[in-house]
Amino acid sequence: MKPGISTLYLKEDRMEEECGVFGGVMDDEENAARMACFALYALQHRGQESAGIAISSSDGISVTKGLGLVSEVFPDLSRIEGRPGKLVSGHVRYSYGPEGSRPENSQPLFLRYKHGEIAVSHNGNLTNNRELKNELEQQGSIFQTTTDSELLAHLVAREGSPNLIDSLKNVLPRLKGGFAYVILAPQMVIGIRDPLGIRPLSLGVINGENYLVASETCAFDTLGAEFVREVQPGEMIVITENNVSSYRFSDQGSALCVFEYIYFARPDSNLCGKNVHLVRKELGKALAKESPADADFVTGVPDSSISAATGFAEAADLPYEMGLVKNRYIGRTFIQPTAETRKLGVGLKLNPVTKIVNNKRVVIIDDSIVRGTTSLRLIKMLRSAGAREVHLRISSPPVISPCYYGINTPTSEELAACQSDAEKMRQYIGADSIGFLNVDNLTKTIGMKKEEMCLACFTGRYPC
Numbered sequence: 001m002k003p004g005i006s007t008l009y010l011k012e013d014r015m016e017e018e019c020g021v022f023g024g025v026m027d028d029e030e031n032a033a034r035m036a037c038f039a040l041y042a043l044q045h046r047g048q049e050s051a052g053i054a055i056s057s058s059d060g061i062s063v064t065k066g067l068g069l070v071s072e073v074f075p076d077l078s079r080i081e082g083r084p085g086k087l088v089s090g091h092v093r094y095s096y097g098p099e100g101s102r103p104e105n106s107q108p109l110f111l112r113y114k115h116g117e118i119a120v121s122h123n124g125n126l127t128n129n130r131e132l133k134n135e136l137e138q139q140g141s142i143f144q145t146t147t148d149s150e151l152l153a154h155l156v157a158r159e160g161s162p163n164l165i166d167s168l169k170n171v172l173p174r175l176k177g178g179f180a181y182v183i184l185a186p187q188m189v190i191g192i193r194d195p196l197g198i199r200p201l202s203l204g205v206i207n208g209e210n211y212l213v214a215s216e217t218c219a220f221d222t223l224g225a226e227f228v229r230e231v232q233p234g235e236m237i238v239i240t241e242n243n244v245s246s247y248r249f250s251d252q253g254s255a256l257c258v259f260e261y262i263y264f265a266r267p268d269s270n271l272c273g274k275n276v277h278l279v280r281k282e283l284g285k286a287l288a289k290e291s292p293a294d295a296d297f298v299t300g301v302p303d304s305s306i307s308a309a310t311g312f313a314e315a316a317d318l319p320y321e322m323g324l325v326k327n328r329y330i331g332r333t334f335i336q337p338t339a340e341t342r343k344l345g346v347g348l349k350l351n352p353v354t355k356i357v358n359n360k361r362v363v364i365i366d367d368s369i370v371r372g373t374t375s376l377r378l379i380k381m382l383r384s385a386g387a388r389e390v391h392l393r394i395s396s397p398p399v400i401s402p403c404y405y406g407i408n409t410p411t412s413e414e415l416a417a418c419q420s421d422a423e424k425m426r427q428y429i430g431a432d433s434i435g436f437l438n439v440d441n442l443t444k445t446i447g448m449k450k451e452e453m454c455l456a457c458f459t460g461r462y463p464c
């Protein structure tokens with residue numbers, strides 16, 4: 001194997017989810033913080049830059065947070081034990097750029113205003129945040145962070161009402177974009193989903209009486225909670241002890257982010273009643289039909305592409321092999337998504353299994369191509385491990401437009417598919433062949449109508 005290309009770094013060339021949110025009422029106040037911590041472990045894939053937990057107790061709301069993985073911020077739970085309180089919320093954050101990794105942007109964000117205390121967590125991005133921030137700054141607001149959580153808190157405080165729900169009812173129709181908020185107040189936890197349901201949020205229940213919200217259903221499984229339903233687009237859920245109520249602040253239809261199925265969500269999560277692993281497997285099958293390849297075996301880029309790769313192998317009647325192994329233990333400091341580390345290409349590490357790959361015709365399945373740099377190195381790596389042919393298949397359409405709803409994507413100029421057609425991409429990447437799933441097959445396979453999903457990064461048509 002040639003030196004320098006024996007490993008592959010992934011993080012710099014992915015669509016990256018921004019955050020995971022969680023909150024609710026726990027059964028046992030002594031164990032509530034621990035349970036929140038477990039929920040954050042389940043959501044860790046949605047953000048590795050910071051983690052935080054807020055607890056509402058008789059002494060008020062306390063927030064513990066910091067930069068790092070959940071296991072680094074809460075290594076032994078000592079930071080959160082001894083704070084009894086049944087109402088909790090939590091957050092894991094992905095961030096990008098120099099601003100993103102600033103400690104003050106960690107969440108939940110605690111704010112004390114005239115009518116009480118709140119801790120706000122969010123996932124996503126307000127497309128009108130500049131406009132709202134300008135307006136608030138002109139009225140004298142001073143911002144300490146660059147988060148949309150602080151923006152919402154300021155809007156609520158400026159309503160001047162002692163009733164938090166009434167304030168939110170007034171404020172929420174002003175927010176545009178893709179977002180899921182969880183707000184912890186002394187007596188309640190509030191879950192909010194954007195008007196089109198671009199970002200996911202689900203409702204669960206523990207022991208049939210205490211309700212929770214989380215970005216993904218895998219958090220409920222971890223806590224032994226049951227899934228109740230998805231929070232509807234434009235819905236605010238208010239959870240108190242033994243009670244849950246719902247308010248709609250918008251009724252515009254839905255446009256769930258299709259990338260949740262393709263890459264972001266954990267395979268054991270369900271979205272709109274569909275298991276993510278099974279959807280990905282079906283996408284792999286559809287890809288095998290749309291873009292077959294003559295090869296000796298199929299392999300997937302771990303972990304997100306393995307489901308699609310197994311589906312491709314099944315439909316193509318080819319063996320699935322573990323052609324690549326991912327090193328799960330690379331330190332967090334090496335994967336921080338700064339411009340500097342991107343340049344260095346540092347991220348999650350992959351190695352080829354040379355004895356499997358050598359002298360074979362390989363179909364490699366990946367979930368997407370963003371800049372194309374990962375694919376290029378991936379193909380080089382497989383060739384240097386002795387692959388005779390490498391056929392790249394992508395279980396989604398070419399990414400041609402950036403995301404404005406909270407997903408870290410490069411500019412159009414940096415997107416490989418924006419600059420070149422499939423053949424030019426193949427030449428740049430160095431594959432023997434390349435194939436994508438088209439938008440029609442993507443939506444048909446998922447089993448949802450195009451109008452029910454956000455497909456903007458594949459079509460350039462933005463739902464809001």
Ligand code: SF4
Binds near residue numbers: 257
């Ligand atoms: S533009 Fe793409 S990544 Fe962004 S919300 Fe829409 S489908 Fe998801």
